[in-house]
Structures are given as C-alpha cells and as structure tokens.
Amino acid sequence: MGTTPKFKRVILKLSGEALAGKTGFGIDPEVLLCIAEQLKDIQKINVQVTIVVGGGNIWRGAPAGARGMDRATADYMGMLATVINALALQDALEQNDIDTRVQTAIEMRQVAEPYIRRRAIRHLEKGRVVIFAGGTGNPYFSTDTAAALRAAEIEAGAILLAKGKVDAVYEDDPITNPTARKFTELTYMEVLNMSLGVMDSTAATLCMDNNIPLIVFQLKSDNIIKAIMGEKIGTFIS
16 A cells, blocks of 8 residues: 555445444444544545445435325435434444534534535545535435435545445446456446446446546445545545
C-alpha cells in the first residue's frame, strides 16, 4: 500500500445491510466500531470523508410499495430509517473523537442540520466527517442515487460502496451461485448493459455522466483505507 492517498475527498456509501452486520436487522455495534476505527486512521492522512447511509436494515420502501402501501409514503419511511442509522453512526464516531455532522435532505432541525452544499464542504475543510441522511429527499430515488448526487455536488473523487455480504461485483449472486464470475474492473456501460444490480440505473448513469469512479468492496478490516489508498480490492467501476 502506498503512502499517498489516491483520493482526497470521498463518499462512503454504507448500505443498511452492511450496518446490520451479522444480526441481519437493526444496527450492529461491532460494525459501527469497525467504521469508526478506520475513519480515525483516515483522518490522519487528511482525506475528507462524507457518508451516505441506507436504511434497508430498518425499512425498505420499494417492497412495501409492491405489497400495496402508497409508494411515496413507504419511501419517506425509508428516508426516516436512514436518519436513525446516521445518528447511530454519528454517536459511534464522536465516541471515538471524530468530529461529525449529520445533514438531512428532509429537515428535522432538532436532531440534524438541513443539507446545504456549501456548509457541508466547509465542514470537510475543517476536518469533520459529514453524514448525509434522508436520501435525496424525494420518493422513488434510492440512497445510491443520493450518493451519486452528493458526490457530484461536492466534487468527490470517488464513491466507496461498502457491502455487507459480498466482496465485489459478480455476474450473479455469489451466495446462491458459488460459481458466479467475479469482476475486478467494469465500465458503467457494462454495468447497465449486463443489469448487474450494483446500483440502480439512475445512480449509475449519474456517476457515468460526471466521471465519478465507484469502488465496490466488503465492509471489513481495513478495506475503506485500502480503497482510499488505491489498493486493488473488490471491483473498480469507471
């Protein structure tokens, strides 16, 4: 591993599944500790980190909509789930002496700041970690799309997509199909044409149009640091 970071500003996209860890639901304190310890080391090399959190460990809007619930209502509930995850993550980071701010796309001033692009960048310049919660603030858009949008807005060098159970992008689900082929490098067009399901098509297109690379890896040990330093892990998409 080199000594100079490959990226100076990144968005770490954490799925709800990753935060659930081995429990499969809710928030695993061990996962929060793993993230906090890595971010503390990352701050020492002066890399600016923002985080976009999902909410699937608590609530998933799309399946609820498919079962008959009003889709917009279901998605708003999912956005609120991401705020719960963001506050838990903020607490874990601050317990490890990492100055953190949560910004939400849906205003709830009692617990977090509203999302303001210039304020978020200012926090980063002061060495703080910024957690973006509430998705884009709009139904029908995933937190992957929120990550792509925020990455474009703050001019992040890359999106680091940390998964819970898989360590890269595969042609099929490696859990149910152990012979599925693993990809080390892909283009966004290949991701879209092969319908690989790395992220939804809106997010992938937004990343492609704004030349934002994506690194997909498993959330464990020092993988966040390795991705920032440019070490080859998981799948690199550009």
